[in-house]
Amino acid sequence: MRLILQLVCFLLTVDLYFCHTNNWAILVDTSKFWFNYRHVANVLSIYRSIKRLGIPDSHIILMLADDAACNPRNPRPATIYHNSNQRLNIYGDDVEVDYRGYEVTAENFIRILTGRVKDGTPQSKQMLLDENSNVLVYMTGHGGVGFLKFQDTHEISDQELADTFQQMYQKRRYKSLLFIIETCKAASMLSYIYSPNVIGFAAARIDQDSYSHHSDHTIGVHVIDRFSHYMLEFLEKIDSYSEVTLSQFFDCCPYTKCHSNTVPRVDLYSGDAKTTKVTDFFASGRPAELMDVPEGYSSVRDLFDPEMFDKYDEYLKSESSKQSKRTCSLLNSFNIQPHRIEEQVNLMDRDKTDDGVWFAVLIMSGLLVYIAVSAYEMSSRYKKATFEFIPDGLLPATCFSPNQ
Structure with a gap:
C-alpha cells in the first residue's frame, strides 16, 4: 500500500513538474494591404501578451502577411500601434517574425502544424510538438462561410483545417489545442473539427460579421478589431500564475462590446472549461530548483x-x-635578433608597395595610349564629306554619304 502511495505521489510530482513547460503558439495574420493594418495589430497584440506570460520566441511561430510597419503610408516607420493614443509600439525591437509576406500561405500553415515542413527549413521556423504540448492557434483576416482567405489569392477551408488538426492528433503532436479565429462568419470554421481535445473560440456566429474597434485618424485606418481588443484587455489583467479559467475567458467579449456573438466550442475537450486555466495555453513556466545557502554562509x-x-x-x-x-x-x-626580423618585414612590405605602384602606372599608361589611338582612328574614319570626293562626269549632289 505504501509503495502504491509513493508511486501516485511520484506521478503527481512529474505531472506538476512538466505543467506549462511545453506550450506552443502559432499566430497568423492572413491579410495584406495597408487598409488591413488592424489584422497585423491583432496578431502583434496577442504575441506581446503571451511573451509577457512566459512563452519564449523559440516556442512561437509568428506569420505576418503584410509588413505594415515598413509600409510607405506609415507616417511613423517601424511602428505598429493598437490604440489611437500611440502609447505603446507593439512592433518594438524584439519582434521575431518567422514567416513574412508571400511566405504566409495556407500550405506553409498546414506544414508547420503537421510537421511536414520542406527539407532545409530551419528549426526556428518549425513547431517541435509532442504528445505533451499545449498548442495555441490564433488566426485573423478576412473570410466567409467555410473559408479563410490567405493573401487575397487563395484560402483554407473548414474541412482542410479540420483535417490538419486530425493529422496532428494522429501524429501525437498535441495534448490540448485551443483554436481562436477572428474573421467574419468565424464560427463556420469550427463546424467540421472532429479531433479530440480541440477547443474552438470564434469571434462571430456563422451569420454575423466581425467588427473593428476604433481608428487612428493620423494614419487613416482602423488599428484593432473588437474581439482582439477585449481579449487583449482580458489577458493584460492576468499573470502566469493566474487561476482564471477558460469559461471566464470565453466571456471576455460579450455582444455589447463585440457587436457580435462569440462562439466557444468545448464538446471535443475531455476536460472542463470551468476548471482549465487560461495559462494552460497563454503562459509557460520554466522549472527551477531553489537551493538553500549552506550553513556558515x-x-x-x-x-x-x-x-x-x-x-x-x-x-x-x-x-x-x-x-x-x-x-x-x-x-x-x-x-x-627580434629587431632585425622587424626590419626585414618592413623592407618586404615596402618592396611589395613599390611593385604595386609601378604596376598601376603601367596600366594607366597603356589605357591612355589606347584612348589616343582609338580617337585618331575614329576621326580618320568619319571625316566630313566634301565635293572633292565626287568623280569627274557626275552631277553634283546636295546629300552625300561619307561611305559613298
Missing part, C-alpha cells in the same frame, strides 16, 4: 573567493610573460 556571494578574479588575471599575465620569455630564448638560440 550568509549569502551565495560568500561561496566565492572575493579575490578569485584578481588572482586569475595575475595568472594570465604571468603565463603571458613566460610565453614571451620562451620565445626570446628560442630566437637567441638561433642567433636571431
Whole structure:
C-alpha cells in the first residue's frame, strides 16, 4: 500500500513538474494591404501578451502577411500601434517574425502544424510538438462561410483545417489545442473539427460579421478589431500564475462590446472549461530548483573567493610573460635578433608597395595610349564629306554619304 502511495505521489510530482513547460503558439495574420493594418495589430497584440506570460520566441511561430510597419503610408516607420493614443509600439525591437509576406500561405500553415515542413527549413521556423504540448492557434483576416482567405489569392477551408488538426492528433503532436479565429462568419470554421481535445473560440456566429474597434485618424485606418481588443484587455489583467479559467475567458467579449456573438466550442475537450486555466495555453513556466545557502554562509556571494578574479588575471599575465620569455630564448638560440626580423618585414612590405605602384602606372599608361589611338582612328574614319570626293562626269549632289 505504501509503495502504491509513493508511486501516485511520484506521478503527481512529474505531472506538476512538466505543467506549462511545453506550450506552443502559432499566430497568423492572413491579410495584406495597408487598409488591413488592424489584422497585423491583432496578431502583434496577442504575441506581446503571451511573451509577457512566459512563452519564449523559440516556442512561437509568428506569420505576418503584410509588413505594415515598413509600409510607405506609415507616417511613423517601424511602428505598429493598437490604440489611437500611440502609447505603446507593439512592433518594438524584439519582434521575431518567422514567416513574412508571400511566405504566409495556407500550405506553409498546414506544414508547420503537421510537421511536414520542406527539407532545409530551419528549426526556428518549425513547431517541435509532442504528445505533451499545449498548442495555441490564433488566426485573423478576412473570410466567409467555410473559408479563410490567405493573401487575397487563395484560402483554407473548414474541412482542410479540420483535417490538419486530425493529422496532428494522429501524429501525437498535441495534448490540448485551443483554436481562436477572428474573421467574419468565424464560427463556420469550427463546424467540421472532429479531433479530440480541440477547443474552438470564434469571434462571430456563422451569420454575423466581425467588427473593428476604433481608428487612428493620423494614419487613416482602423488599428484593432473588437474581439482582439477585449481579449487583449482580458489577458493584460492576468499573470502566469493566474487561476482564471477558460469559461471566464470565453466571456471576455460579450455582444455589447463585440457587436457580435462569440462562439466557444468545448464538446471535443475531455476536460472542463470551468476548471482549465487560461495559462494552460497563454503562459509557460520554466522549472527551477531553489537551493538553500549552506550553513556558515550568509549569502551565495560568500561561496566565492572575493579575490578569485584578481588572482586569475595575475595568472594570465604571468603565463603571458613566460610565453614571451620562451620565445626570446628560442630566437637567441638561433642567433636571431627580434629587431632585425622587424626590419626585414618592413623592407618586404615596402618592396611589395613599390611593385604595386609601378604596376598601376603601367596600366594607366597603356589605357591612355589606347584612348589616343582609338580617337585618331575614329576621326580618320568619319571625316566630313566634301565635293572633292565626287568623280569627274557626275552631277553634283546636295546629300552625300561619307561611305559613298
